Amino acid sequence: MTWSSTFVAALKENDVRLVAYVPDNVLTPLIEGITADNYFISIGATREDEAIGVVAGAWMGGMKGVVLMQTSGFALIANALASLVVPSQIPAIMVVSERGTMGEFNIGQTYVARTMRPVLDALAISHHTLTDEATMPFIVDRSIKQAITTQAPVAFILSPLLTGGNPASQTKLAKN
Amino acid sequence: MSTNSKVLNRADLTKRLVGKLKHDEAVVAGIGNANFDLFAAGHRPQNFYMLGSMGLACPIALGVAIAQPERGVIALEGDGSILMALGCLATIATVAPRNLTIVIWDNGIYQITGKQAAATKGVTDIVAVARGAGIANSAWVRDENHFEQLMDRRFETGGPMLLAAKIDDEPGVGKTIRDPALIRNRFMKGLGTGRGGPLDA
Numbered sequence: 202m203t204w205s206s207t208f209v210a211a212l213k214e215n216d217v218r219l220v221a222y223v224p225d226n227v228l229t230p231l232i233e234g235i236t237a238d239n240y241f242i243s244i245g246a247t248r249e250d251e252a253i254g255v256v257a258g259a260w261m262g263g264m265k266g267v268v269l270m271q272t273s274g275f276a277l278i279a280n281a282l283a284s285l286v287v288p289s290q291i292p293a294i295m296v297v298s299e300r301g302t303m304g305e306f307n308i309g310q311t312y313v314a315r316t317m318r319p320v321l322d323a324l325a326i327s328h329h330t331l332t333d334e335a336t337m338p339f340i341v342d343r344s345i346k347q348a349i350t351t352q353a354p355v356a357f358i359l360s361p362l363l364t365g366g367n368p369a370s371q372t373k374l375a376k377n
Numbered sequence: 378m379s380t381n382s383k384v385l386n387r388a389d390l391t392k393r394l395v396g397k398l399k400h401d402e403a404v405v406a407g408i409g410n411a412n413f414d415l416f417a418a419g420h421r422p423q424n425f426y427m428l429g430s431m432g433l434a435c436p437i438a439l440g441v442a443i444a445q446p447e448r449g450v451i452a453l454e455g456d457g458s459i460l461m462a463l464g465c466l467a468t469i470a471t472v473a474p475r476n477l478t479i480v481i482w483d484n485g486i487y488q489i490t491g492k493q494a495a496a497t498k499g500v501t502d503i504v505a506v507a508r509g510a511g512i513a514n515s516a517w518v519r520d521e522n523h524f525e526q527l528m529d530r531r532f533e534t535g536g537p538m539l540l541a542a543k544i545d546d547e548p549g550v551g552k553t554i555r556d557p558a559l560i561r562n563r564f565m566k567g568l569g570t571g572r573g574g575p576l577d578a
């Protein structure tokens with residue numbers, strides 16, 4: 202199994218049917234797997250906070266959902282988390298493909314990435330950095346179940362160790 | 378910008394809207410005056426009052442509409458709030474849920490923060506923006522009767538509808554209870570998705 206098919210299986214196992222996403226290179230196999238599967242309702246959002254709002258509304262309507270985004274997208278959603286998801290006790294499931302580390306070529310991405318874990322920690326949101334396919338199914342399945350049961354959001358950070366990172370990075374990194 | 382619309386009152390129109398709800402429709406009201414006036418129109422179990430996350434009333438309503446396609450869902454949002462989140466109109470047009478209605482209260486100002494001018498006071502036409510985003514069934518409300526007529530016909534075209542009303546600069550007339558977890562819990566109970574069980578008796 203690839204990491205993306207493992208993730209799709211974990212979403213299905215936990216009845217997470219709504220997927221709201223803003224496209225990202227690293228997430229492409231996951232997005233393609235979901236949009237090709239009639240089990241899922243997939244929504245291409247224009248912004249990540251919009252995607253959080255859709256998933257929050259769907260949860261209240263009885264449908265579990267997940268938001269897929271890149272690190273820079275996570276940097277847009279602090280207000281949606283702090284003033285909607287956390288105080289309302291909504292189990293928004295988030296998947297963040299991690300840029301800005303282990304071979305980043307864009308300096309802006311390196312700074313954006315450094316805001317992610319401090320924001321998650323400041324709001325006491327559970328987050329797990331996924332680094333290998335062996336431990337990933339256990340972490341994802343148990344953590345989705347914990348989020349739903351305890352009505353708390355959870356973030357899964359997809360490390361380049363798991364995904365291989367941005368495929369463009371190798372050619373763009375300086376050879377010096 | 379000329380809309381040929383009478384200047385209306387949000388609290389009055391909200392009462393008229395609530396008076397038309399006979400099928401436990403969900404109403405998601407944006408931060409500030411939109412939810413204050415919804416609360417003042419009389420609490421219903423299917424009301425969701427936003428206390429933060431400015432701009433997300435329409436995305437939240439879209440989520441409810443997707444999860445419960447048989448229930449009518451209405452988003453009430455201010456012009457300042459929707460200006461912050463214009464992209465969601467494109468998303469809603471693309472998803473095209475037939476059970477979703479959006480009402481924009483357009484006073485051309487950020488009333489609650491000191492009546493600063495918004496782009497809607499000058500050049501920006503929210504109905505034109507919505508049509509351009511792909512919500513074909515978008516209209517300015519001419520007067521109170523027109524509002525009620527448009528609400529009655531909101532499912533006729535088979536897609537989402539957006540109404541925008543030019544309103545006065547009156548503040549909201551109520552004050553919502555400031556407890557997000559309680560509001561969320563009661564909303565879910567009203568939608569039949571809460572898990573209170575015997576605790577709700």
